[in-house]
Amino acid sequence: MKKNIILTLLLIYPFVAHTFDHNHTLYDNILKKNIKLIDKGIQSKVNYSALKKDSKKFEKYLTQLSAVTKKEFDSWSKNQQLSFLINAYNAFTIELILKNYPVKSIKETGSFFKGPWKVKFINLIGKKISLDDIEHELIRKKGIYDEPRIHFAVVCASIGCPAIQNEAFTAEKLDLMLEKGLINFLSDQTRNRYNKREKVFEVSKIFKWYDGDFKKRYGSVIKLLNSYGKYITAKPSKNITDIEYLNYDWNLNDTK
Numbered sequence: 001m002k003k004n005i006i007l008t009l010l011l012i013y014p015f016v017a018h019t020f021d022h023n024h025t026l027y028d029n030i031l032k033k034n035i036k037l038i039d040k041g042i043q044s045k046v047n048y049s050a051l052k053k054d055s056k057k058f059e060k061y062l063t064q065l066s067a068v069t070k071k072e073f074d075s076w077s078k079n080q081q082l083s084f085l086i087n088a089y090n091a092f093t094i095e096l097i098l099k100n101y102p103v104k105s106i107k108e109t110g111s112f113f114k115g116p117w118k119v120k121f122i123n124l125i126g127k128k129i130s131l132d133d134i135e136h137e138l139i140r141k142k143g144i145y146d147e148p149r150i151h152f153a154v155v156c157a158s159i160g161c162p163a164i165q166n167e168a169f170t171a172e173k174l175d176l177m178l179e180k181g182l183i184n185f186l187s188d189q190t191r192n193r194y195n196k197r198e199k200v201f202e203v204s205k206i207f208k209w210y211d212g213d214f215k216k217r218y219g220s221v222i223k224l225l226n227s228y229g230k231y232i233t234a235k236p237s238k239n240i241t242d243i244e245y246l247n248y249d250w251n252l253n254d255t256k
Contacts, residue, residue, distance in 0.1 A: 020064065020067075020068055020072065020084075021064070022076075022080050022083070022084075022170060022171060023168070023170055024061075024083070024087055024168035024169070024170060025168075026057060026060060026061045026064065027061045027087055027091060027168045028167050028168040029057075030051070030057060030058055030061065031164075031165070031166045031167055031168060032166050032167065033050075034046060034047045034050055034051050035047075035164060035165070035166035036255050037163075037166055038163075039188075041163060041165065041166070041180075041184055042163060042184045042187050042188045043163050043188055043190070044163040044164050044165070044166065044253070045253050045254060045255045046094065046097075046157070046164065046253055046254060046255065047254075047255045048094075048097055048098060048101050048102075048252075048254055048255075049101070049102075049254075049255070049256070051094065051098060052098050052101050055098065058091075058094070058095075058098075061091060062091060062092070062095060065084075065087075065088050065091065065092075065124060066122075066123040066124060068084070068124075068125060069125070069126055070125045070126045073125050077171060078144075078145065079171035079172075079174045080171040081145075082139070082145050082147065082150070082169075082174060083168075083169040083170050083171050083174050085134055085138050085139050086139070086150060086153045086154055086169045087168050087169050088122075088124055088134060089131060089134045089135060089139070089154045089155075090153075090154060090155050090164060092121075092122045092124075092131060092134070093106070093131060093155065093156060093157050094157065096109050096116055096119075096121070096131070096157075097109070097157050097252070103252060104251060104252055105158065105250045105251055105252055106156055106157045106158060106250065106252065107250055116131065117130060117131045117132040117135075117156075118130050118132055119131075120133070122134070125138075131156075135150075135154055139154070140213070146216065146217070147178065147217075148210065148213040148214050148216065148217045148218075149178035149179065149181060149182050150178070151206050151210050151213065152178070152181035152182045152184070152185045152206075153165075153169065153177070153178055153181045155253075157252060157253055158248075158249060158250045158251065158252065158253055159249040159250075159251045159252070159253050160191065160204065160205075160248040160249035160250060161253065162181055162184065162185040162191075162206075163181075163184055163185070163188070164253070165177060165180070165181065182228070183228065183231050185204070186225075186228050186231040186232050187231045187232070187233075189233040191203075191204045191246070192204055192232055192233075192246075193232060193233045193234065194232050194233060194234045194235045194236065194240065195234075195244075196234055196236075198244075199240070199242065200240065200242040200243060200244050201222075201225050201232070201240055201242070201243040201244070202243075202244050202245075202246050203221075203225065203243055203244075203245060203246065204245070204246060204248070205245045205246065205247075205248045207221045207224075207225075207243070207245070208245050221243065222240070222241060222243065225240070225243065226239045226240065
């Protein structure tokens with residue numbers, strides 16, 4: 001009888017030990033400790049120096065991400081999958097910076113032949129892939145998630161990017177956090193604003209690069225901007241029809 005109980009526990013234990021934490025608790029604690037929120041979270045910066053000095057917990061989280069198999073991933077809900085992919089993109093972007101730190105820009109990483117987003121340094125869902133693979137082949141792949149607000153959630157370690165939030169994405173909070181990311185980004189007048197003199201929206205190039213994604217959900221970038229106009233600095237009462245794109249700041253989103 002005792003022998004049977006032991007055998008049963010041995011069979012169960014590996015399953016329990018490898019069940020993925022969908023609260024992303026370890027990563028959540030790391031973000032809370034190392035992300036500096038500015039202006040109530042409209043902007044944020046990462047303390048890469050502190051992370052590099054104390055990287056064991058961060059490396060443990062990356063190992064947890066890499067341990068997830070395709071079979072396990074496919075068994076999850078869509079919200080669990082998308083939260084996982086957003087966290088993975090941001091976490092592996094941070095890892096890329098830490099590997100090369102100190103740097104002034106993510107563009108200084110990568111290799112001579114490939115930019116940082118093309119280098120396949122990530123072990124995820126049973127494959128060796130790149131940041132571009134996560135964003136474009138997994139997150140943006142047609143018909144799976146169709147969620148344009150991810151462009152305010154995935155962060156490329158640059159000042160021009162949306163602010164990285166100081167908590168992990170989870171299935172339960174996914175919609176709330178995606179909406180928060182969009183609103184915070186539009187509220188940031190260094191990235192998006194209304195020019196009263198020229199009577200145009202001056203907005204991030206993110207809206208140009210992913211115009212098609214926003215068109216599917218909101219009809220057009222202009223319609224999106226007018227719908228969320230109350231969050232844009234100096235937005236007038238009437239709708240605006242013209243937009244101009246601001247230069248993108250690729251400097252590192254470092255606390256330094």
